[in-house]
Amino acid sequence: MIPFYVFASLAVVASLLVIAQRNPIYSVLLLIASFGALSGLYVLLDGYFIAVVQIIIYAGAIMVLFLFVVMLLNAPHEDTDYDERTHPLRRRGAMRFGAVLAVALAVELVWALGRSSGSSSFARAPAPTVAAIGRSLFNEYSFSFEVTSILILVAMVGAVVLARRDSPASGGAAKDR
Amino acid sequence: MPSLNDYLVLSAILFSIGTAGVFVRRNLITILLSIEIMLNAVNLTFVAFGRQFGTVDGQIIAFFVMTVAAAEAAVGLAIVIALFRHKESLNPDSFATLKW
Amino acid sequence: MSPVLVAQLAITLVVFVALLSAAAGMVYVERKVAASLQQRIGPYLVGPKGLLQPLADVIKLMFKEELRPSAADALLFTLAPVISATAAFAAFAVVPFGASTTFFGLLDEPVRLQVSDVNVGILVVFAIASMGVYGIVLAGWSSNSKYSLLGGLRSSAQMISYELSYGLALAAVLLIGNSLSLTEIVDAQAGTWLGFIPKWYLLLQPVGFAIFMVAGIAETNRAPFDFPEAEQELVAGYHTEYSSMRFAMFFLAEYINMVTVSAVAADLYLGGWHGPLIPASFGWIWFLLKVGAILFFYVWMRWTLPRYRYDQLMRFGWKVLLPLAVLNLLATGAGVLFFEG
Numbered sequence: 001m002i003p004f005y006v007f008a009s010l011a012v013v014a015s016l017l018v019i020a021q022r023n024p025i026y027s028v029l030l031l032i033a034s035f036g037a038l039s040g041l042y043v044l045l046d047g048y049f050i051a052v053v054q055i056i057i058y059a060g061a062i063m064v065l066f067l068f069v070v071m072l073l074n075a076p077h078e079d080t081d082y083d084e085r086t087h088p089l090r091r092r093g094a095m096r097f098g099a100v101l102a103v104a105l106a107v108e109l110v111w112a113l114g115r116s117s118g119s120s121s122f123a124r125a126p127a128p129t130v131a132a133i134g135r136s137l138f139n140e141y142s143f144s145f146e147v148t149s150i151l152i153l154v155a156m157v158g159a160v161v162l163a164r165r166d167s168p169a170s171g172g173a174a175k176d177r
Numbered sequence: 178m179p180s181l182n183d184y185l186v187l188s189a190i191l192f193s194i195g196t197a198g199v200f201v202r203r204n205l206i207t208i209l210l211s212i213e214i215m216l217n218a219v220n221l222t223f224v225a226f227g228r229q230f231g232t233v234d235g236q237i238i239a240f241f242v243m244t245v246a247a248a249e250a251a252v253g254l255a256i257v258i259a260l261f262r263h264k265e266s267l268n269p270d271s272f273a274t275l276k277w
Numbered sequence: 278m279s280p281v282l283v284a285q286l287a288i289t290l291v292v293f294v295a296l297l298s299a300a301a302g303m304v305y306v307e308r309k310v311a312a313s314l315q316q317r318i319g320p321y322l323v324g325p326k327g328l329l330q331p332l333a334d335v336i337k338l339m340f341k342e343e344l345r346p347s348a349a350d351a352l353l354f355t356l357a358p359v360i361s362a363t364a365a366f367a368a369f370a371v372v373p374f375g376a377s378t379t380f381f382g383l384l385d386e387p388v389r390l391q392v393s394d395v396n397v398g399i400l401v402v403f404a405i406a407s408m409g410v411y412g413i414v415l416a417g418w419s420s421n422s423k424y425s426l427l428g429g430l431r432s433s434a435q436m437i438s439y440e441l442s443y444g445l446a447l448a449a450v451l452l453i454g455n456s457l458s459l460t461e462i463v464d465a466q467a468g469t470w471l472g473f474i475p476k477w478y479l480l481l482q483p484v485g486f487a488i489f490m491v492a493g494i495a496e497t498n499r500a501p502f503d504f505p506e507a508e509q510e511l512v513a514g515y516h517t518e519y520s521s522m523r524f525a526m527f528f529l530a531e532y533i534n535m536v537t538v539s540a541v542a543a544d545l546y547l548g549g550w551h552g553p554l555i556p557a558s559f560g561w562i563w564f565l566l567k568v569g570a571i572l573f574f575y576v577w578m579r580w581t582l583p584r585y586r587y588d589q590l591m592r593f594g595w596k597v598l599l600p601l602a603v604l605n606l607l608a609t610g611a612g613v614l615f616f617e618g
Contacts, residue, residue, distance in 0.1 A: 004179040008187045015191055015214050019198035024206050031210050038217055045228045050236045052400040057243050060407025062250050069254045071418050073261050098200020102193050109189035113182055125231035130457055133233045141237055148244050155248035162255035
């Protein structure tokens with residue numbers, strides 16, 4: 001039980017700090033810590049494969065991408081004095097609505113879960129092996145697997161095209177039309 | 178031993194933290210990070226239920242969610258870069274020119 | 278404290294101390310081998326044949342002044358070398374270096390010569406290698422200097438590009454070895470064909486081994502892929518602003534990464550601790566010999582080949598090595614299907 005509480009509190013605290021931090025680099029690093037905690041939770045759930053894949057993909061690749069973008073953009077801190085001095089629940093308009101909504105969502109979910117009777121321990125199931133995951137992935141989920149590869153290709157091409165600077169030749173041609 | 182409910186409550190809390198981040202923060206990159214928090218909370222739910230029913234499907238679906246999150250983060254960040262080049266700001270309020 | 282627990286703790290301690298001594302030893306070996314290749318003597322003043330030179334280097338580094346640029350981010354500046362060194366040490370936790378042994382009957386049950394055995398061992402090595410990128414990129418950013426930032430970004434871009442080929446070479450070994458656990462892959466390489474050709478995966482996967490070694494050299498930022506540290510272009514890349522013990526930690530991390538890549542290569546391609554003429558419980562001697570051979574190859578490459586330019590490096594990684602690794606994987610899959618289908 002103790003490892004669960006350690007990882008769970010680390011995940012929650014890190015996530016809270018992610019949305020509370022003003023420096024985006026610190027936000028990214030805290031999110032990596034949160035992913036590490038989640039990876040630990042996956043290990044507790046006997047999901048060894050998904051735990052390691054979480055570190056490889058999320059903490060090791062996606063977050064590096066975020067870090068690169070934050071470093072390259074080098075944007076100044078965005079919060080105005082107003083944002084720094086008022087609590088989110090007391091700010092005007094959309095922000096107050098959003099903060100209230102998030103709190104209401106949390107309360108409602110926890111209440112709904114408290115009413116159900118799913119408080120028994122997990123069944124004694126054998127830990128799934130990576131071989132079983134592979135077999136299932138390539139038999140039942142083979143279509144999703146192939147579509148995912150096309151999705152990644154589309155995302156790669158899209159990212160390259162969207163982030164490209166317009167060269168003077170193409171910019172000039174567009175203006176002539 | 179933690180029960181299924183413990184994991185679901187933790188997942189709910191993480192999801193609401195992500196939602197709060199999307200609404201409250203005024204920085205495009207932090208908004209994208211909050212979306213990643215939400216996706217992770219969902220992954221945790223999937224893996225917990227997969228463990229409850231003793232199948233590998235939970236892990237496989239979580240794996241697909243991760244892949245989709247990677248693709249979405251890449252395209253989202255490319256859009257953020259393109260926007261930043263245009264307006265030199267990461268505040269979503271400064272991209273309000275389409276409003277009536 | 279059961280004897281098995283004591284043995285586990287002792288193994289962990291031995292691995293830690295061995296890695297530190299390996300890093301120190303590599304400093305000496307590198308300078309001596311470089312000297313031989315350049316037809317000079319190398320260090321010979323400190324201790325017999327210069328053997329205490331690494332000790333002198335460490336003492337010098339400890340006594341240097343700890344500098345930190347005032348515009349640098351204090352927390353990240355200190356955290357970056359810690360991340361690098363931690364990832365370097367942690368990656369060795371799942372690398373086995375000997376057969377299961379009972380230490381000549383002192384223990385009731387055999388214990389593996391490995392800090393921990395996870396059944397997804399190879400993936401853990403890969404995961405921790407991806408975490409090592411953060412030390413470099415944070416060092417580059419937090420130093421708040423243009424040489425550091427450029428060096429850090431280039432170095433981390435290089436590392437994540439070559440990680441792909443690294444992973445695909447690993448995947449080809451997985452196909453043959455049929456397991457993700459490093460111990461099982463090593464055990465599958467025991468024995469010989471025709472009595473004298475060892476069943477190493479090097480012979481089944483020569484292209485894969487070449488790809489793995491090249492990607493490993495690029496991962497550890499060693500020549501000829503050490504552009505981010507090129508003195509002529511970038512002063513010293515991401516560790517420009519570092520001095521004394523923080524610099525020592527980066528230095529340490531680089532050497533231990535080399536040792537880890539060599540150890541994983543020895544386990545995956547060279548049969549780990551299996552070898553003739555030595556009884557199984559002393560297999561770690563063979564392991565040390567194989568790792569030493571690969572480390573010598575590393576040092577030899579550094580002082581023989583000229584350095585790649587950055588765009589040549591990236592072009593090679595993406596346009597040559599990655600397609601080659603994919604083709605290797607396909608060919609391996611076809612071979613496995615043909616010979617065992």
